[in-house]
Amino acid sequence: MPEKRIVLKNCGVVDPGDIASYMERGGFEALVKARDAMKPHQIVDEIKSSGLTGRGGAGFSCGLKWELARKTKSKKKYLICNADEGEVGTFKDRYILTNDPFGLIEGMCIAGHAVGADHGYIYLRAEYNHLHDSLRHGIEQARGKGFLKHMDIEVFEGAGAYICGEESALMDSIEGRRGESRYKPPFPPARGLWGHPTIINNVETLMNVPPIIKNGASWFSAMGTQRSKGTKVFSVSGDVNKPGVYELVMGSSLRELVVDLADARDIKAVQVGGAAGRIIPGHMLDTALSHETVLGSGAAVVFNASRDIIDMVHNNVRFLHEESCGKCTPCRDGLEAMVEIYGRLVGGEGAEQDLRILEDLCKTMTLASLCGLGQAAPTPVLDSLEYFRNEYERLIRQAAHLRSYGMRG
Numbered sequence: 136m137p138e139k140r141i142v143l144k145n146c147g148v149v150d151p152g153d154i155a156s157y158m159e160r161g162g163f164e165a166l167v168k169a170r171d172a173m174k175p176h177q178i179v180d181e182i183k184s185s186g187l188t189g190r191g192g193a194g195f196s197c198g199l200k201w202e203l204a205r206k207t208k209s210k211k212k213y214l215i216c217n218a219d220e221g222e223v224g225t226f227k228d229r230y231i232l233t234n235d236p237f238g239l240i241e242g243m244c245i246a247g248h249a250v251g252a253d254h255g256y257i258y259l260r261a262e263y264n265h266l267h268d269s270l271r272h273g274i275e276q277a278r279g280k281g282f283l284k285h286m287d288i289e290v291f292e293g294a295g296a297y298i299c300g301e302e303s304a305l306m307d308s309i310e311g312r313r314g315e316s317r318y319k320p321p322f323p324p325a326r327g328l329w330g331h332p333t334i335i336n337n338v339e340t341l342m343n344v345p346p347i348i349k350n351g352a353s354w355f356s357a358m359g360t361q362r363s364k365g366t367k368v369f370s371v372s373g374d375v376n377k378p379g380v381y382e383l384v385m386g387s388s389l390r391e392l393v394v395d396l397a398d399a400r401d402i403k404a405v406q407v408g409g410a411a412g413r414i415i416p417g418h419m420l421d422t423a424l425s426h427e428t429v430l431g432s433g434a435a436v437v438f439n440a441s442r443d444i445i446d447m448v449h450n451n452v453r454f455l456h457e458e459s460c461g462k463c464t465p466c467r468d469g470l471e472a473m474v475e476i477y478g479r480l481v482g483g484e485g486a487e488q489d490l491r492i493l494e495d496l497c498k499t500m501t502l503a504s505l506c507g508l509g510q511a512a513p514t515p516v517l518d519s520l521e522y523f524r525n526e527y528e529r530l531i532r533q534a535a536h537l538r539s540y541g542m543r544g
C-alpha cells in the first residue's frame with residue numbers, strides 16, 4: 136500500500152506521555168512560528184490557500200470556516216475539537232488521540248490563535264473515556280511549557296449518542312442539554328456555543344494544521360486532487376487480514392487501500408464513510424477516494440462474497456433509526472418506515488412496491504431532513520438498489536412464491 140504518513144508521522148514514534156519526546160521531533164515549532172512570526176489573518180490565509188478540508192465527514196473548507204469566526208466580532212470565541220468519532224467503522228481519531236495527543240494540542244493552539252478563541256474543548260467520545268487522563272496530562276504539560284497562554288483546553292466527555300457528533304447537537308450537549316440538531320443558519324462560526332462564534336473541527340483536520348504552517352500551503356496543496364488536498368487517514372475493517380489505520384494521499388484508489396489487506400477477487404463490496412456511507416461494489420475498486428467521489432469519515436468496511444448486502448443495509452438503517460434525534464419528521468418517520476420495509480423484505484414478506492416506496496423515502500429524506508443524519512441515511516439504500524438490485528428482487532420473488540403457496544399473508 137502506498138502510504139504517506141503526514142498526520143500519523145509521530146504515531147508509534149513519539150512517547151505520547153512525554154512532551155519532550157514530541158518536541159525533540161520538532162513539535163510545537165509550528166505554533167511558535169504561528170504565534171511569533173505570523174498575524175492571525177496570515178494563518179487563516181495559509182490554511183485557506185492550502186485547501187485543507189474537514190476530515191469529519193462533510194469536507195467543508197477549514198480556512199473559510201476559520202475566516203468567518205475570525206471576522207465575527209465577539210468578546211468570547213470557542214474552539215471545539217470533535218473527538219466524538221461515533222461513525223460506524225471509524226477508529227482513526229482514537230488511534231491519533233492515543234498515539235499523538237501533542238499533535239492535536241498543537242493544532243488546537245494554532246487554530247485558537249488564528250480565530251481568537253480563548254477556550255477550547257476536546258469533545259471526547261464517551262467510550263474513549265480511558266483516554267481522558269492521558270489527554271489531560273498532555274494538556275497540563277503543554278500548559279507548563281507556556282503554550283496555552285492564549286487559550287486553555289479542557290476535555291469534555293461526550294454523551295454516548297451518535298447524533299452528538301453532529302456539530303450543532305454537540306454544542307447542545309456541551310451546553311448541558313439533550314443533543315439535537317439545530318436549524319442552520321446561523322452556522323457555528325457566526326453563532327455557536329452559548330451564542331458565541333465557535334470553530335468545530337475534527338481531530339484529523341486539526342492534526343494537519345501544524346505541518347501546513349511548518350511546510351507552507353503550497354507543499355500541502357501539491358498533494359491530492361482538485362477539491363481534496365493532502366492525505367486522508369482511513370480506518371479499514373471487516374473482511375480483511377490486517378484491519379487498521381492507514382494514511383494515503385487523497386485521490387488514491389479504493390483498490391490501493393484494500394488490495395494488500397484482502398483478496399480483491401473475493402470482495403463483494405466496500406462501504407466507505409460509515410453507516411450512511413456509499414457502498415462500492417467489488418468491480419469498482421478503482422474508484423478514487425476523495426471528496427469528489429467517495430470519502431466521508433474515511434471508514435472502509437470490506438464485505439466478502441459470503442456477505443448479504445440487504446442484511447447489511449438493514450443493519451445500517453436500524454442503527455440510524457435508533458440514533459436519529461427525532462427532531463425532524465423526514466428523518467424520524469422516514470427511518471421508521473425504512474426499518475419496517477427492510478423487516479418485511481428479510482422476513483419474506485416484501486413486494487415490488489416496497490422498492491418504489493424506498494426510493495421515494497430516500498428522495499424526501501435527502502431533500503427535507505434537518506441534518507446530515509437524515510440527509511445521508513438514504514445513501515447505502517440507493518447504492519444497494521443500484522448495484523445489488525437482483526438481491527432485492529430475489530427476496531421479492533421468494534416472498535411471492537411463499538404467498539402463492541399460502542405460506543405468507
Ligand SMILES: Cc1cc2nc3c(=O)[nH]c(=O)nc-3n(C[C@H](O)[C@H](O)[C@H](O)COP(=O)(O)O)c2cc1C
Nearest residue numbers: 189190191217220221300301302336337340507508
Ligand atoms: C450524525 C452525524 C454525526 C457526526 N459525527 C461526527 C464525529 O463523530 N466526528 C466528527 O468530526 N464529525 C462528525 N460529524 C460532522 C460534524 O457535524 C462536523 O461537520 C465536523 O465536526 C466539522 O469538522 P471538520 O470540518 O473538521 O470535519 C457528524 C455529522 C453528523 C450529521
